[in-house]
Amino acid sequence: MKLVRMLTSLALISACGGAYAFGEINRLPGSQILAAGDIEQVTCPVGGKYDCLTWPNNLYELSMQNICFTADVSCGYSCKGFIAKKNGVNTLYVLGGLSGLASSDLQMFNCPSKF
DSSP states (O other): OHHHHHHHHHHHHHHHHHHHHHHHHTTOTTOEEEEEEEEEEOOOOTTSSSOTTSOOTTEEEETTTTEEEEEOOOOTTEEEEEEEEETTEEEEEEEETTTEEEEEEEEEEOOOOOO
16 A cells, blocks of 8 residues: 555656646747756865865856856756756756756856866
């Protein structure tokens, strides 16, 4: 019986995530895709020229593109996504996870030197 309840709960969570993702997809028409790829968290280079005590914990980079930003994402150390611009507003879309497609406001930055 516990197994049936657990499987029902997982199916319900998946269905809700799919509905949430559908809402995110509806925001995309009319958007311009600025960049896409693997999203990696940028950590403070230890022993470098930065103060790691004030380093933002939500600084990310689109790998191989030198595009850095802060955003409220929960994809662990690495995930895939894209930045879309609509009506002058940049939005990060993250692929995967329970929601399928999630979005977050972002603030663009110059990527710090890794050395």
